[in-house]
Amino acid sequence: MKHENRVELNDVVIRFSGDSGDGMQLTGTLFSDTSALLGNGISTFPDYPSEIRAPQGTVAGVSGFQVHFGNDKVITPGDYCDVLVAMNPAALKSNACWLKQGTATIIIDSNSFNEKSVVKAGFKSLDPIKELNLEGYNIVSPDIVTMTKEVLKDFDLDPKSIVRCKNMFALGMCFFMFDRPMEHALNYIENRLSKKNPLIASANKLVLKAGYNYASNTHELANTYTVLPAKNLPKGRYRSINGNQATAWGLIAASEKSGRPLFCGSYPITPATSIFEELAKRKDLGVKSLQAEDEIAGICTSIGASFAGNLAVTTTSGPGLSLKSEAIGLAVMTELPLVIINVQRGGPSTGLPTKTEQSDLNQALWGRNGECPLVVIAASSPSDCFHYAFWSGKIAMEHMTPVLLLSDGFIANGSEPWKIPSMSEYPKIIPPIILESPEGGFMPYARDAHKLARKWAIPGTKGVEHRVGGLEKDFLTGAVSHDPLNHQRMVDIRAEKVLRVKDFIPKQEVIGADSGDILVIGWGGTKGHLQSAVNELQSESHEVSLCHFNYINPLPNGVEEIFSKFKQLIVCELNSGQFANYLRMIYPQYTYLQYNKTQGLPFTITEIKDKVVSLLDN
Amino acid sequence: MNDKYKYTPDNFKSDQEIKWCPGCGDYAILNSVLKAMPEVALELKYKHERFTFISGIGCSSRFPYYLNTFGFHSIHGRAAAISTGVKVANPLLTVWVTTGDGDSLAIGGNHFIHAIRRNIDINILLFNNEIYGLTKGQYSPTSVLGKVTKTSPFGTVEHPFNPGEVVLGARGTFFARSIDMEVELTKKCLVSSAKHDGTSVVEILQNCVIFNDKTHYSFAKDKDTRQDNTIVLKHGEKMIFGKNKDKGLIQIGMKLMVVKIGEGGITIDDILRHNATEPNPGVHMMLVNMKYPNYPVALGVIRDVVDVTYDDGVRDQVESVRSHGSIHCVEDLLNSGSTWEI
Helix, strand or coil: CHHHHHEEEEEEEEEEEEECCCCCHHHHHHHHHHHHCCCCCEEEEECCCCCCCCCCCCCHHHEEEEEEEEECCCCCCCCCEEEEEEHHHHHHHHHHHHECCCCCCCEECCHHHHHHHHHHHHCCCHHHHHHHHCCCEEEEEEHHHHHHHHHCCCCCCCCCHHHHHHHHHHHHHHHHHHCCCCCCHHHHHHHHHHHCCCCHHHHHHHHHHHHHHHHHCCCCCCEEEEEECCCCCCCEEEEEHHHHHHHHHHHHHHHHCCCCCCCEEEEECCCHHHHHHHHHHHHHHHHHHEECCCCCHHHHHHHHHHHHHEEEEECCCCHHHHHHHHHHHHHHHCCCCEEEEEEEEEECCCCCCCCCCCCCCHHHCCCCCCCCCCECCCCCCCCCHHHHHHHHHHHHHHHHCCEEEEEEEEHHCCEEEEEEHHHHHCCCCCCEECCCCCCCCCCCCCCCCCCCCEEEEECCCCCCCCCEEEECCCCCCCCEECCCHHHHHHHHHHHHHHHHHHHHHCCCCCEEECCCEEEEEEEHHHHHHHHHHHHHHHHHHCCCCEEEEEEEEEEEHHHHHCCEEEEEEEECCCCCCCHHHHHHCCCCCCEEEEEECCCCCCHHHHHHHHHHHHHHCC | HHHHCCCCCCHHHHCCCCCCCCCCHHHHHHHHHHHHHHHHHHHHHCHHHHHHECCCCCCHHHHHHHHHCEEEEECCCCHHHHHHHHHCCCCEEEEEEEEEEHHHHCCCHHHHHHHHHHCCCEEEEEEEEEHHHCCCCCCCCCCCCCCCCCCCCCCCCCCCCCCCHHHHCCCCCCCEEECCCCCHHHHHHHHHHHHCCCCEEEEEEECCCCCCCCCCCHCCCHHHHHHEEEEEECCEECEEEEECCEEEEEECCCCCEEECCCCCEEECHCCEEEECCCCCCHHHHHHHHCCCCCCCCCEEEEEEECCHHHHHHHHHHHHHHHHHHCCCCHHHHHHHCCCEEC
8 A cells, every 4th residue: 555655756865863862873873774775876974962961852962864875876965865764853943944945845753742842952932943934844753762662661661661662663754654574673772682671672673563553553653755766886895884993994904904003092072083983893804993182192102103103093073183283393303104084073182073174284284383284184075084094104104204194074974885895905005114234234224216215114123223303303313413504404304205295186077078167176084065065066067177186295296287177166165264275375376265164064966066056047 | 052042232233423411410321221131132032123212301211222223213202102002012022121210211101100000011110310411401391399400490399200219100110220330230220121922111210411410329429439429239148238237227116117136136037138030010010109217219220020921912812813703814804794796
C-alpha cells in the first residue's frame, strides 16, 4: 500500500535536533550511515553547543545533526532541510530558520511540547507553531514519549533510561518515510550497547521498530519517499569518514611512506581533539601520542621528536595556535620538519569553540616574530583532509620546513562517503636523512640545490653531531652568527626555500570554463558550498567558474593565467577578507570583490548564488 | 673490550669560543660535565653519538654550544618539553637538559614539574644562581625574600622556591645538589643521575660573578667553610659533617636536629643513616629544606628512587598493542570497520 504513494526524489536534507542529551548525533549518524550503505551520496554536518550539557530544554542546549543524501555525489550538507525532527520546543525554535520554505515536513514529539518546555524554550505564547509562523508546513506530531513508554512498559528499566530511547522512535519514523532498511542501525545498537547493557540494547531496538511501524500503520505521513543510489559514483570500496579522522589517517600514511615513526604531542582543544584521539588509538601502527601539559609543550615535544628523527605533528585550534607561535618560530629557525594542524573555529580568543570560521589565515601566514615563513595548506572536504595531511607530512620532511595545515570545524566534524584509496596511489616520501659524515666534515646548514632543504642529521648517527637552536645560524656551519650579511642571507634563503615548494605541488586549476564573467575564488573548507553554487549558476547558463585554493603559501603556479581571463573576481571566505588581502598583496594587478561571513556557520549555496547573480545583473 | 665506549673529556669539547663572563661558575660546571661524560659512556656503554644536550634560554642554556654532542639551544623554558619529545622519539639517546632557575622555575615551571611527574628518563642540570644573568640582573624565583635587584629596587616581596622542594612535590625520583666549585662532587652527582632511570634533577648552586656575586658564600665560600656548613650525603652512610667529622643529624619528631657527637650523651649510633632509595619523601624533604645557618646545606644525592618511567611506558604500550592488533598497515586501517562496495 505504501508503495502507491512513494515519491522518488533526487536529494533530501534531514535535520535531527533535540536537547544535547537526546542522542541526536547518534540518530543522525545512523541515518546517514544507512543511506551511505544504500549507495547514496552523503554529506553531514553536526551542529552542537560547546557546553556538554547546557540546561535541559533551553535553546542554548540544542544539538543538531544535518544529513544530506542524494542520487548523485553530494558535496554539502545542504542549506535548508526537507525534514526537521525537533524533539523539544527549543529545538524547533532554534532550527525553524533552516526549514525549506513552505515545503518542509516537521516531526515533533508532542509530549515534549508541554507548557513547561514551551516556556523554558522562551516562547511568548503556548503555541510555538503559531508563534513561529509554521502553520503552513506539514507537521507530524505523534506522542513519542507516551508510545516509547508503552513499548517498554514491561522492561525493568528506570523511567529516565526509557525516555532516553525516544530518539530511536523518531529515527524509525524517518527510516519508514525514506524507505530505508533498519538492519544497519539494529546491528550497530547490538554491537555497541549489548555488551554494556543488553536490556538497553533491546529497548532501543524495540523502540526503533515501533517508530517504523507507527509511521507505516498511521496515515500521518501522506507520502513516503525514496532516493535511489547514486549512479555516477566511481566503482570501488567505500567508507564513511569525517575530516578529523581523515587528517589523522593521512598523517599515519605519510609516516608509513617515509618510514619515519609518527609522534604527536598535543593538548585537547575543540574542535581539533578527535585528531589526537584517533592518533592515540593507533598504537597498533606504532604511533606515539603524548598528551602534553599545555599547548606549548604539545608543539615543543613535537619539535624534540622531529629533532630526534620522527615525523612530528601537533594538533590545535585558534587559541592553541596563538600559544604555539614562538615554538613555530623555533621550528622555522632550526629548519626541522613539523606538521601543525589548526582546526579553525570562531574567534577571536575563546570565540565560538564549536562553530566554524576561516579567520586564522592571517595568523597562519604571519603570526610569529621576525621574518618567519612556512608552508600553509588548507583542506577542503572531510575526505580530502587525508590527502592534504599526507602532503603536509611529505612537504615538511622533504623540504625540511614546518607545514601548517588548516582545517575547520565544518569539515573536521562533517562526514562523507570516501572511496578508499590504495596506498600504491600515493607517492614515496624521501626525507633528506644523512647517514654518515661526508668527507670534509658535516655542514648542518648545507642545502640541496633544488629544494634548498638542509640535511636531517638525526641524533644517534655517528659523526654528524651538531647544534641547532633559535639563534641565527651561520649559512653553512650552523654556528651562532651575528654577522649582518649572514643574517640577510639566511632570511632570504628561508623565504626562498618555502617559495620553491611551488614547483613541487600541482598547478592551480579552475573548475568550469577557463574564462567568463565571474570567477568565484575560495580556499579551504568552503569548497563544497562554492562548487555547488557555481555548478547551479553554470547550469543556469551563467559564465561563472570557481578557483579554489588548497595550497596557500606558496600559492601554486598558474594563478595569473586563470585570474586574467575573467571580468570580475570575487573572493568568498568565512572571515572579513584575509585571503582577499593576501591575493591583493601577491597579485596587486587585479581587483578583488569580496563576499564575507562571520556567523560561525558555513556559507549557504543560496547566498553565494544571490551574490554572484547580483554582480551579473549590475 | 670496552674501548669502543672509551672517551676523554676532549671528545666532548666543542671548538666554540666560550662566552661566559670571566669568573662565572658555569666554567666549573662545564668542567664537571666534561669529566662526567666519559665516565657515563664507559659505565653505561653509551656511544658518543647517543649524547644529546638540550637547553632553553639563559646563561646556563649556552651549554650545548660548548659540547661536541648533538645539541639543541631552544627557547625560554621549553627544554624539558623538547627533551621529552626527543626521549620518546628515540629512547636510546641519553638526554641532558641544562637550565637555570629562571628557565625552569619561572617561564618553564609547567614543563619542569610535568617532566618530573611523568618520570621521563632525562637528566636535568639546574644551575641555580638566584638571579637573571643574561638579562642583566633581575630577581628570579629563587632569589631570597627582600632581594634588591633592578626590578626590585626596594627588595622583593615574594617568597622563593626551593628547587628540591619543587622536585619532591612533583613526585621526583631523583634529586641531587652540588656547588659549582665542587667539581668532583658535581661530576659524581651527574654520573649518578645518568644511572638513574627516570627524571633526575641535579641542582648546582652557581655563582653569578656579575649580578649576584657571593650569593652562596655564607656556606660555600671555601673548602673550610663548606666542610662545616654543608653535609655531603651518601646513600647508606651516617649523616656526619664538619671539619672534624664530629657533627651529625638526628631526627626528633618531624624535625631534623644538628648535634655534636660526644656531647649530651649523643653517640654515632644516634645519627641518621642516609637512605636515598626510600620512596617516602619525608626525610628527603627535610634534607632539601635545611638552610644555613641553622643547618648545614645538604649536598650529594638526596633522593634516588626506583619507579616506572614514561618512555618505557610508551614503548611497552606500543609493543603490546602492536602484538595484539589486527591492523598492521595503513591499507588495513583504511579498510577497517564498516565499508561497502559500489
